[in-house]
Each structure stands twice: as C-alpha cells, then as structure tokens.
Amino acid sequence: MTTEAPVAEAVPLSTLMSVNVRTWVEETDDGVLIPCLMLTYQAPQFDDVDPAAVEATMRQVAQSLGARRSGEPVPNVGMRLTLRRGVALLWFRETGYALKVQHPRWVRAVEGCGCTLLAVGIDELSQVATLAEVDEYRNHARETGRLFFALADVGRAVGGAS
Numbered sequence: 001m002t003t004e005a006p007v008a009e010a011v012p013l014s015t016l017m018s019v020n021v022r023t024w025v026e027e028t029d030d031g032v033l034i035p036c037l038m039l040t041y042q043a044p045q046f047d048d049v050d051p052a053a054v055e056a057t058m059r060q061v062a063q064s065l066g067a068r069r070s071g072e073p074v075p076n077v078g079m080r081l082t083l084r085r086g087v088a089l090l091w092f093r094e095t096g097y098a099l100k101v102q103h104p105r106w107v108r109a110v111e112g113c114g115c116t117l118l119a120v121g122i123d124e125l126s127q128v129a130t131l132a133e134v135d136e137y138r139n140h141a142r143e144t145g146r147l148f149f150a151l152a153d154v155g156r157a158v159g160g161a162s
Contacts, residue, residue: 010094011064015057018042020127021099022134023106035109037090037101038138040121054124062120064092067148070141074117079155083111090118090152115153122146 020042026034039061041054066077082089082098088107089098101107110116121141129137141147 009060009064011061011092011097012095013097015061016092016097016099018057019061019099020125021101023101023103025106025109033109033113035106035113035116036119037106037116038119038121038134039099040125040137041123043124043126049124051123055122058120058122061092062122062148064094065118065120065148065150065152066093067118067120067150069145070147070149071145074149074151076115077118077150077152080118080150080152081110081116081154083107083154110154115151118150118152120148122148 018041020040022038022040024036026036028034039058041049041058043049065080066075068075080091082091086102086104086107088101088110090101091098119138121137123137123141123146125134125137138147
C-alpha cells in the first residue's frame with residue numbers, strides 16, 4: 001500500500017502578510033553562491049502571541065512549500081520562483097498568492113544560480129532582530145528541528161502550481 005503526502009492547505013493572504021522575509025547569499029566550500037530565503041512569523045510589537053498558533057501557521061507555510069525538517073534530505077520542490085525586472089515572486093501551493101521579494105543582490109544571485117534554498121522557521125522572530133539574533137535563531141532552530149528546508153527552482157510557476 002502506498003501513502004500519499006498530505007495535501008497542503010492554501011496559505012491565506014493574511015498569513016503571507018504576516019511573514020518576515022530574510023535573504024542572504026552563502027558560498028559553499030567549492031565557491032558556489034547559494035541564495036537563501038528564510039520565512040519566519042513576524043513577532044508583533046506590542047501584543048503577545050500564542051506560540052501554538054504561531055507554530056501551526058508556520059507549519060502550514062512549510063507544508064505549502066513542500067519543505068522538510070532540518071536533518072532530513074532537502075527536497076527540490078520544483079518551480080516556485082518567478083523573476084521579472086529585479087523582483088522575485090515566491091509561489092505557494094493551492095493559492096494564487098505569491099510573496100514579493102525585492103532584494104537586488106539576492107535576486108541577482110537567484111538569476112545566476114537558477115534556484116534558492118528556502119528556510120521556514122516555526123517560531124516567531126522580531127522584524128528588527130539583529131544579524132547576531134538571526135544567526136542564533138537559525139542555529140537553535142536547526143538544532144531543535146524547528147527549521148524546515150526546500151530547494152526551489154526559477155521558472156514560470158503560477159499560483160496553485162505544485
């Protein structure tokens with residue numbers, strides 16, 4: 001008997017509007033540039049949030065992108081990025097919405113590489129976190145299995161594409 005992967009629920013627009021996007025470019029040991037994009041839940045400035053609700057939201061985002069928990073093989077989830085005039089659109093399964101990313105150096109790296117490493121953090125992270133805090137977040141999330149990864153290709157993906 002074969003088991004199919006669960007169908008990802010559509011990520012609502014309100015979720016996409018509450019996601020923080022961080023980009024960077026890493027160089028591998030053999031000198032290849034890999035553009036990376038991390039999505040996290042934007043911690044509200046004045047209100048407290050329910051950690052369980054944050055986790056459920058970000059797990060939905062990870063599932064919609066086809067991302068797997070750190071430590072597991074990183075899946076190639078196919079065409080999820082569209083590039084046009086220095087802007088990248090990251091498409092999600094089962095929805096016509098895309099996340100717009102306008103970071104010139106990162107977009108150029110994606111153009112050169114043809115793909116990006118996606119990372120989805122399950123816990124909230126302040127929009128104004130310092131570079132050191134982001135690095136600490138990534139390291140801790142990776143070690144505790146609270147960071148999910150996928151490799152996304154550039155192409156002519158459209159909303160709802162899987």
